[in-house]
Amino acid sequence: MEPDDDEIPVLVEHSEQVDSTVAHRVPLTIICGFLGAGKSTLLKRILTERHGYRIAVIMNEFGDTADIEAKRINVSSADDPTAENSEEFLELANGCLCCSVKDAGVAAIEKLMERKGGFDHILLETTGLADPGPIASMFWQNEDFTSGLGRDICLDGVLCVVDAVFGRQQMEEDHTVDGVGESLRQIACADVVLLNKVDLTSETEVNEVEDLIHKVNPSVPIHRTVKGEIDLAHIMNINAYTAGSASSKRGNFIHEHAQCGDSHDSHDSHDTDHSNTHYQLRGISSLQISCPVFTPLLLEKFDEWIRTILWENRLMGDDTGREIKIMRCKGLFIMESGEQYMLQGVQNLYDITKVDEEITGIPDSGKLVLIGKGLDSLLQQSLQNVFHAQIS
Numbered sequence: 503m504e505p506d507d508d509e510i511p512v513l514v515e516h517s518e519q520v521d522s523t524v525a526h527r528v529p530l531t532i533i534c535g536f537l538g539a540g541k542s543t544l545l546k547r548i549l550t551e552r553h554g555y556r557i558a559v560i561m562n563e564f565g566d567t568a569d570i571e572a573k574r575i576n577v578s579s580a581d582d583p584t585a586e587n588s589e590e591f592l593e594l595a596n597g598c599l600c601c602s603v604k605d606a607g608v609a610a611i612e613k614l615m616e617r618k619g620g621f622d623h624i625l626l627e628t629t630g631l632a633d634p635g636p637i638a639s640m641f642w643q644n645e646d647f648t649s650g651l652g653r654d655i656c657l658d659g660v661l662c663v664v665d666a667v668f669g670r671q672q673m674e675e676d677h678t679v680d681g682v683g684e685s686l687r688q689i690a691c692a693d694v695v696l697l698n699k700v701d702l703t704s705e706t707e708v709n710e711v712e713d714l715i716h717k718v719n720p721s722v723p724i725h726r727t728v729k730g731e732i733d734l735a736h737i738m739n740i741n742a743y744t745a746g747s748a749s750s751k752r753g754n755f756i757h758e759h760a761q762c763g764d765s766h767d768s769h770d771s772h773d774t775d776h777s778n779t780h781y782q783l784r785g786i787s788s789l790q791i792s793c794p795v796f797t798p799l800l801l802e803k804f805d806e807w808i809r810t811i812l813w814e815n816r817l818m819g820d821d822t823g824r825e826i827k828i829m830r831c832k833g834l835f836i837m838e839s840g841e842q843y844m845l846q847g848v849q850n851l852y853d854i855t856k857v858d859e860e861i862t863g864i865p866d867s868g869k870l871v872l873i874g875k876g877l878d879s880l881l882q883q884s885l886q887n888v889f890h891a892q893i894s
């Protein structure tokens with residue numbers, strides 16, 4: 503759903519036809535990561551390893567990686583315009599394709615689809631300083647996009663590579679004018695995290711970084727890696743933004759890290775009491791809340807509640823000017839009928855869709871994860887009021 507001042511939005515249920523179309527689109531993964539964390543190392547590995555996928559890797563800096571591979575497989579690079587086959591695409595021996603993204607993301611992908619087509623997956627690398635939120639929203643739910651390029655590709659998820667050695671320091675130290683640093687934005691928006699360079703630090707330190715990441719994004723799966731060594735099944739086709747056939751994977755956030763508790767507190771440090779894990783770091787906080795079984799009316803009410811926050815940056819009924827900013831939200835709601843609904847949101851875009859397949863091992867009640875600014879006790883109370891209005 504996108505905000506529109508003139509229309510009252512309604513909850514749209516996606517038909518099976520739409521979901522089957524989604525299945526034919528090429529999934530796109532946005533790769534972000536802290537400076538020097540190992541993004542290029544991961545991409546180099548993907549571009550050279552025999553994995554059986556045809557992957558298009560769209561890189562910011564075509565330079566180093568492409569040059570190395572070009573020499574090895576004897577294909578000319580974009581830096582050599584006189585050579586035969588010279589273009590900004592570089593086809594590699596393992597079926598991967600490397601593409602320069604100097605001409606802006608969407609244009610590069612349009613060209614890619616026109617000229618090369620037929621990929622299993624697209625990996626889009628962003629710069630170390632990028633906020634993946636706006637990029638993700640560009641590839642998801644954007645009207646211009648869905649009526650054009652969106653017919654061919656769909657957003658699979660956001661992968662964040664974190665440095666196991668300096669990750670913690672980067673998260674604690676970086677900040678921008680509005681108080682939330684890029685590294686925290688990247689963690690907030692991540693659907694999967696690679697905690698890389700674990701060979702360079704102790705188990706204790708790795709555990710601490712992992713803990714910090716989960717404080718910021720309680721539901722994100724974290725994979726520990728050395729030089730980006732990861733089974734691609736963990737980072738591709740995770741379907742973080744759709745409610746189609748692979749819903750069991752999307753249900754992960756409900757089960758993983760249940761030890762985080764139900765809520766996170768707002769202090770610039772870890773809470774020692776694990777029963778209250780309400781957490782805030784440099785202005786960004788995360789909140790994980792258990793939801794009661796939903797009636798159709800409660801689903802409507804919840805839709806109104808989250809819409810007011812995402813579109814108007816305020817709580818329903820609160821005209822005090824207190825601002826709330828959600829960067830990422832996810833939810834799974836269990837209906838009285840046994841049906842399940844999935845919430846996905848990035849920036850001010852969101853979608854609530856019926857899950858068309860049973861998620862195995864789900865709890866009796868649903869869960870909601872919010873990551874952003876202003877997630878305080880007033881917000882929690884406001885949500886509880888919505889829940890209790892239905893129960894009583």
Ligand SMILES: Nc1nc2c(ncn2[C@@H]2O[C@H](COP(=O)(O)OP(=O)(O)OP(=O)(O)O)[C@@H](O)[C@H]2O)c(=O)[nH]1
Nearest residue numbers: 536537538539540541542543630698699728729730
């Ligand atoms: N020991 C060790 N070194 C690593 C690992 N991953 C990457 N490196 C090294 O760390 C350095 C930085 O890695 P890159 O892959 O260039 O990092 P990046 O995220 O692409 O860096 P920027 O694009 O500059 O932000 C390189 O020298 C890599 O060889 C790892 O898991 N262990």
